[in-house]
Amino acid sequence: MAKVVLITGGSSGIGKALVSELRSRGCKVASAARSHKDKVEESLLTIKADITRAEGIEKLVDKTLDAFGRIDVLINNSGIILEGPFEKHTDEEIEEIFNINVLAHLKLTSRVYPLMLKQKGGHIINIVSTNALMGRKNFTLYGASKFAMRGFSEALNAEARGKGIKVTAVYPGGVQTGLFDKMGKPDEYSVFLRPEDIAKPVADLILSDSKGCPSTLVINKMA
Numbered sequence: 084m085a086k087v088v089l090i091t092g093g094s095s096g097i098g099k100a101l102v103s104e105l106r107s108r109g110c111k112v113a114s115a116a117r118s119h120k121d122k123v124e125e126s127l128l129t130i131k132a133d134i135t136r137a138e139g140i141e142k143l144v145d146k147t148l149d150a151f152g153r154i155d156v157l158i159n160n161s162g163i164i165l166e167g168p169f170e171k172h173t174d175e176e177i178e179e180i181f182n183i184n185v186l187a188h189l190k191l192t193s194r195v196y197p198l199m200l201k202q203k204g205g206h207i208i209n210i211v212s213t214n215a216l217m218g219r220k221n222f223t224l225y226g227a228s229k230f231a232m233r234g235f236s237e238a239l240n241a242e243a244r245g246k247g248i249k250v251t252a253v254y255p256g257g258v259q260t261g262l263f264d265k266m267g268k269p270d271e272y273s274v275f276l277r278p279e280d281i282a283k284p285v286a287d288l289i290l291s292d293s294k295g296c297p298s299t300l301v302i303n304k305m306a
C-alpha cells in the first residue's frame with residue numbers, strides 16, 4: 084500500500100525535493116506551506132497553511148485525512164534562519180523563530196502521534212541541522228531552536244519506539260535553498276549540498292522495510 088506522507092514546507096528547498104522524490108517512489112504526499120494553493124491530485128495534496136497558527140495545523144491534518152485516510156509519515160521540515168550577534172535580536176525574533184522551528188512542529192506532532200499510536204505504526208522525521216550538534220557564532224537563535232528539536236526527537240524516540248513508532252532526527256549540513264534568501268548567502272554556499280542530496284537518503288529511510296530504524300542521520304558534504 085502506498086505510504087501517506089505529511090510534510091511541512093514542501094514548497095521550497097529540501098521539502099520540495101522530498102515531495103518530488105517521495106511521489107516518484109510511489110508515496111502519496113500532503114504538503115503544507117503558506118505559499119501553496121489548496122489543490123488535490125492523485126498522489127499530491129497541497130495545503131495553504133501557516134503552521135504557526137492552530138487553524139493551520141487543524142486544516143492540514145483534516146485535509147490529509149480527508150484525501151488519503153491516514154498518515155504514515157510526518158516530516159517536520161518547515162523552518163527559518165536568523166543570523167546576527169545575540170545582543171541585536173529582538174523579542175519578536177526570538178518568538179518568531181521558536182514559533183516556526185519548534186512550537187509549530189511540537190503542536191503538529193501532538194495531533195499526528197496519537198493517530199500513529201492508534202494505527203500501531205508510523206514514522207516521525209524531524210529535519211534538524213548540524214547547528215544542533217555544535218553551537219555556532221551569530222546563530223544563537225537558530226542553534227537554540229535546532230537543539231530544542233534535537234532534544235524533542237531524542238526523547239520522543241525513547242518514548243515511541245516501544246510502541247512501534249519510528250522517530251528520526253536528520254542533521255543536514257549546508258544545503259543550497261531559499262533558507263538564505265533574507266540573510267544573504269554564506270561564503271561557502273557554492274559547495275553546499277543540493278536539496279536532492281538530503282531527499283534521497285531520507286526517502287530511503289521512509290521506504291525501508293527494516294524493523295530497525297536510525298534515530299539520527301547526519302548528512303554532510305563529501306569534501
Ligand SMILES: NC(=O)c1ccc[n+]([C@@H]2O[C@H](COP(=O)([O-])OP(=O)(O)OC[C@H]3O[C@@H](n4cnc5c(N)ncnc54)[C@H](OP(=O)(O)O)[C@@H]3O)[C@@H](O)[C@H]2O)c1
Binds near residue numbers: 117255
Ligand atoms: N538549507 C540548509 O543549509 C539547511 C541545513 C540544515 C537544516 N535545514 C533545515 O531544513 C528545513 C527546510 O529548509 P530549507 O533549507 O529547505 O529552506 P527553504 O527553501 O526556505 O524552505 C522552507 C520551507 O518552510 C516553509 N515555511 C516557513 N514558514 C512556514 C510557516 N509558518 N508555515 C508553513 N510553512 C512554512 C516555507 O514555505 P512558505 O514560505 O511557502 O510558507 C518553505 O517551504 C528547515 O527546517 C531548515 O532549518 C536547512
